[in-house]
Amino acid sequence: MKKPLLSGALLALSLGTGYAQSALKPVINQASDAIESKVIAWRRDFHEHPELGNQEFRTAKIVAEHLRKLGYEVKEKVAVTGVIGVLKGGKPGPVVALRADMDGLPVTERVDIPFKSNVVTEFNNQKTGVMHACGHDSHVAILMGVAEVLASMQKDLAGTVKLIFQPAEEGVYTGGTFGANRMVEEGALDNPKVDAIFGLHINSQTEVGK
Template sequence: MKLFSATTCTALTAALLTAAPVLAQNTALDAQIAKLAAQQEAKVIAWRRDLHEHPELGNQEIRTAALVAEHLKKLGIEVQTGVARTGVVGILKGGKPGPVVALRADMDALPVTESNSLPFASKARTTYNGQEVGVMHACGHDTHVAMLLGAAEVLSQVKKDLPGTVKFIFQPAEEGSLPGVVGGARLMVQEGALDKPKVDAIFGVHIQAQTEVGQLSYRPGGEMASSDVFNIKVKGKSAHGAYPWLAVDPVVTAAQIILGLQTIVSRQTELTEDAAVLTVGMVHGGVRNNIIPEQVELTGTIRCLNKDMQQKIWAAVRRTATNIAESAGATAEVDIVNYAPVTYNDPHLTEQMVPSLNRAAGTTNVRVQKAVTGAEDFAYFQEKVPGLFVFVGGMPKGKNPADTAPHHTPGFFVDESGLTLGVKTLATLAADYLSAGKK
């Protein structure tokens, strides 16, 4: 056992006494935040239901943005609109100088026709990619907006105790823009959402329909996969279907490429390092049963959890498609576009903020989860500043996750009793980060 000298003990005692008032102040502030968050429950649920009934697709969130801006202004928060087309940024200055922390919520819905019989179920319709479809908050972005509005309400009531600035980022088009159109978090970063004042750290939450209400989950490092879209144009030679020897058949060649692509993950990727997914989601070609077309187009997604594996898979897709096409006398043009990088929770920031998660939800309700192959463009913010992305439970207690509708489906459902925890988590993370000072 190592003994401390009298001088060292005196210094340690003095340090603990100096730190004690700060710790007490943080505990008191967290308790106040928890109380205020609980008081906001009815208001947060009302916002969520209104947004759910009036969903808007990416870059079209005009009504949603107006609702957000109006409420932030009522709270005395400085508001900037029209960021990344329909995004809203609010700035709340605390009563003392300090760092700048950002909280983010995404606002867009999906082209999904809702099947739930809720009184506030979406009846909205639109035309998407040439097809008439319903519009639905089938991934819970309505809850994200409502929770962040609740957090803004809470933090505005304790701003005199905040040593620093909170920036509220309401982001459009997380689910992606139309092909060739930059949007979402990437465009918000390009247009300075993390600047003036410069953000030191950013936090975000996502509702999780397969996790019980009252629970939080996170993962240090790579938490969600990168998302890439690949497009392969297989070009051959057209002919009558009765005379295939006169053609270079892109249909057969495309089929061989699809099978070849499956070996990239199953035989060429070291899956003991990280998971990876390669899926062909669309095949387009031909107009008639007895005509061999000139071209077939394949489109799909690639998901990876680290950049090295991502680059290896990109190279393998190009190699596989072009070489199989060449062996058939055809050609293959391969285009790969990155939609979102890996959602990477900064390990130091995560370690620093885990006690805040424990205080918000209770230690037994916070867990480290496995990485998932879904993607989130929150990753673009994390490329610029340290960030932490946390999942908030939205499944009714006692329900089996296998019996719940997944995200992005018509029956997607959220238990609204879990929203208060999201409000408390966002506000606690912001307040505790500011109180700790810039690391």
């Protein structure tokens, strides 16, 4: 988990200061190591409790509570269940957004692991399992970890960080826009206006730590 945490934190820091990556990398590295077990626990919890698009109520609540405890300005219920957290740095600079998706898929998990999803719901008038088959559990946990690392370095941030936790990335029929499009329509990239935005996606074929 350390590499995504490190990369996300460095992105937010380095756009505001040219030397951030070299000067602050050891500090971020140490902070990431310190919370690695916490990020893994979050990921496993989200994996065990997946929610379909626009139904990410439990996930959104956990995210919002975490951000508030860290001192972020938090906005909830963006595009139904989306969460936005804003952290103003101690130095002037750009507004950098980092984004993670939160929803699971209508897929029954068949792998026997301690944190296996046993969630069952109705989808298209049929009973189906729900699971994080595309890594969104990891994405949320990683961005929560990045949030914690950045909060611990707030005075060193040159600019503002906006964390966007997006619902319904996999798609959901609502009769209108949903997910990222709806978040944009509802002003997710404004107030403060975002200068740059980054996301990540895990890859099961990539060696751990690479």
